[in-house]
Amino acid sequence: MRTAVTPGKYPALRSNPVPIGRAEPIVSLQLVVGAEARPDGKWGCDKEIHKEIHKEIEMKIKKEVSPSSRVRRARWARGAVCIGAIGVCGVANAALTCSQLATVTSDAATMTAADVITPPATVGGVAVTVPFCRVQGTARPSTDSEIKFEVWLPPSLADWTGRMKVNGTGGYAGATPYARLNQDIGDGFVTAGSNMGHDGGESATWTLGHPEKVTDWGLRAHYYVATAAKTLANALYDKPVSHSYFEGCSNGGRQALMMAQNYPTLFDGIAAGAPSNFYPDLLMWLLWSGRNQTPVLGQPAVVSAAKRTAITQRVLQVCDAADGLIDGQITNPRACQFNIDSMGPSGDGTLTSQELAVAKAMYAGTTSETGEQRYTGAKFGGEADWDPNFADNGGYGVFIGHYVYGVNSPPFDWRRDINFSTVYDQAKAALTPITAAPSPDLTAFKNRGGKLIQFAGWNDSVVPPDGSVNYFHALTLFEKVRVLSKTSIDRIVDQLSPQDVAAMAAALGPRVRQYHRLFMLPAVAHCGGSTGPSSIGGGMPEPPQAFRDADHHVVSAVIKWVEEGIAPEKIIATRFSGTTLTLSRPVCPYPAQAVYNGTGDVNSAASFTCVAQTESASSINAGDIIQIKNSLNQRALLLPNR
């Protein structure tokens, strides 16, 4: 079954399509200016002149709108911060009308329409409820790019909170998230979203022969969307955006971490849900779990839905009470010890040997043909939420065929051609530069006051939740090693032990929680679903408006953190039947856990308290160490901004 790709079968393996390490615009500018300024007229850089010019540039940069933005630095230096055909350069000095926004240009983007929308009206299939200015535009950072975006702006300065938000999208995107824009505009945001550079949806056919479109989707689309949104807001209100936010779940969560790592000046607050930030590894996990669960396309899954539910029920019998309350939730699945063999042929026979093997593969995580573990897997308790068809429905294998191997005929048949050794390595090498956001180096983001709320469901089998926990661990370890030499860091990472991880979580977790807080949701699947309370927004289900506050809603919480300096000590996750609240439960900054007070309604958050926990070395397994190393070893993967 584990057929390796025949050597040479797909010779069109792509070389790295992204010019990593190309000069930043400001660097190029300095060199050019320095060269032109040499008194002897010769081509080359005079060191002293270069220094003087550098100083002058830096002084002028400080007066720019976003002084920390390298992109704006370069644009200022080119004299190119202009607003459209009316020729307003630099900071806008006169507010434009909505319709005049059609004349605005921003970095690589032009506007295609700008209209006042007045309800009742339907936009993108969504019935809008408040008047606003709708701007449509297209960004083309490459000749093959077509990033179609929308920016919705409150009609007047008085209606605007001063906030801007860009909304990420899951999967392969391909459509503007209109419902999210509609909610945001009602909440007074300047709000934006895009197709991320293609209209192809989940089929992945749009990727074949279009590496620039893949780069738009994977890396840079939101840079242009955010830049356009800021420029438009400035033009409409004659006032810059006060605070910028980003939210997204799944691939939107990956984009969220991509923003924090690679575009640290764009956003002040970020909500990152179930992030697929170890993207190439995640892609391989989806194929691993897909092929194990459904080895033959079109045939039923090996482990039926009824059997998956039976496993979860058995796991709950063993692990539900460990948190002090039998309620169908396992507060910390990492502490759950369950012997799946007890359900196999050597146990009570609930599972056949084939079914048992699939369950074990899901828990084990991606494993190479020689038995080397490569990525973590699903947690105990989430079996009923396993999705045997996710890989087929998402076009992930097709993506590898198209992008990594550049083939359509013969097609890359992922069930037949995938392996978790060479293909894994080739796909990771090709995809990392434009899709992965693994670096724990958030220095630039946190130094300018950025705040990041990360969250995930423990029952998520699409993006294994250990990835979020281990990114937190990588952040704590990076706090320890950040000042050391590369050689020293490499040695520490190479020798990393569970004891190191646990020790740093205890010692430096508080420092990380000054800018990053992780909330793990029990009995919640991928960006929602399952039986637990999951309405926290940010790409998870949105609670009703009355619950859209900093206590219940991650985006509202990150806003409060940024604007008032008050960090969330808990998020009260909610669950509704229609509009009726049926369940609420606090989730706590990891590794703290919500503990039942012993009295009171178990369905009410008021009956629970966040209690600090100590991360135990025994809960950190080999797969965790792989992920943490994966993050730390890619600490320098801070890509060119554009």
Ligand SMILES: [Ca+2]
């Ligand atoms: Ca429980």
